[in-house]
Amino acid sequence: MEKQYRSGFVAILGRPNVGKSTLLNALVGEKIAIVSHKPQTTRNTIQGVLTGEGFQIVFLDTPGIHQPKNKLGEYMVKTAWRSLDEVEAILMLVDAAAGIGEGDRALFQSLQNRKAPLILAVNKMDAANEDTAKAQVEHLLTLGSADEVVYISARRRKGLGELEAALQKRLPEGPQYFPEDMITDQPEQRLICEMIREKMLILLQEEVPHGIGVELMALRERQGQALIDIEATIFCERSSHKGIIIGKQGSMLRKIGQQARYDIEKLLGCQVNLQLWIKVRENWRNSPLALKELGYQD
Numbered sequence: 001m002e003k004q005y006r007s008g009f010v011a012i013l014g015r016p017n018v019g020k021s022t023l024l025n026a027l028v029g030e031k032i033a034i035v036s037h038k039p040q041t042t043r044n045t046i047q048g049v050l051t052g053e054g055f056q057i058v059f060l061d062t063p064g065i066h067q068p069k070n071k072l073g074e075y076m077v078k079t080a081w082r083s084l085d086e087v088e089a090i091l092m093l094v095d096a097a098a099g100i101g102e103g104d105r106a107l108f109q110s111l112q113n114r115k116a117p118l119i120l121a122v123n124k125m126d127a128a129n130e131d132t133a134k135a136q137v138e139h140l141l142t143l144g145s146a147d148e149v150v151y152i153s154a155r156r157r158k159g160l161g162e163l164e165a166a167l168q169k170r171l172p173e174g175p176q177y178f179p180e181d182m183i184t185d186q187p188e189q190r191l192i193c194e195m196i197r198e199k200m201l202i203l204l205q206e207e208v209p210h211g212i213g214v215e216l217m218a219l220r221e222r223q224g225q226a227l228i229d230i231e232a233t234i235f236c237e238r239s240s241h242k243g244i245i246i247g248k249q250g251s252m253l254r255k256i257g258q259q260a261r262y263d264i265e266k267l268l269g270c271q272v273n274l275q276l277w278i279k280v281r282e283n284w285r286n287s288p289l290a291l292k293e294l295g296y297q298d
Helices: 020-028 072-084 103-108 130-140 160-168 188-203 239-246 248-268 288-293
Strands: 006-014 045-053 056-060 089-095 120-121 148-151 213-221 227-236 269-279
Touching: 006 269, 020 045, 020 056, 045 120, 056 160, 072 227, 089 103, 089 160, 120 130, 120 160, 120 248, 120 288, 130 148, 130 160, 148 160, 188 213, 188 248, 227 239, 239 248, 239 269, 248 269
Parallel strands: 006 056, 006 089, 089 120, 120 148, 227 269
Antiparallel strands: 045 056, 213 227
């Protein structure tokens, strides 16, 4: 008897900075979501696709759930909750190294009434005390239930096979939504902007990162050459931030451009000429028009 094809959508949920984007990149085997040590790195729900023999899992990497401070924050949290409406499973991630905190417990309890099965993935076990992590999970499970608990390290790619199996067995019979060689539905333009933003999140001072946005202005292939010209504008909220982004004699902007170009060339498979411009746009995170222009739309 022919084995039935199984497929479905899985939402990856968790507090900011627990490793959701790192896990998504590890599962699909390529970088599609940006990663940094700063919280609230993901601003849109990213779809990552894992296709195997007889199955396909479509992952939704949601922004970290936090208390919003502006309209961008409200958009991020709303996006996270909306991703749970029609999924086959919910994958909640906690950080074993930092410990399970009050925010994790509140989120876990809020997921108890959802129809979809709940898988609890305990991440960063490579940097945690195993006994402490398991004791904290036991305490968490006194507040509700999870259909399965899996201990992993997304960064070290440990436990991912067990996690994949836990998700696979909860998939219903369904169609293959995307071609086998497709790992994300995100357009190249958005991935390019996210790669530029990632480098700023990694390289810049603490006061700057979440006040920055990136808009792609031009993407042109040079005729007869394996070369693409890309122009992008970086938006920041203060004139003082503009100086930090540029750096002494342009050193920081060059570094951002060099590191972003490396990732973009890997994405596009050819040489890239990247030009970055900087504009001050005060309070853009509270402007519905600015949010729409930068791709954050309801």
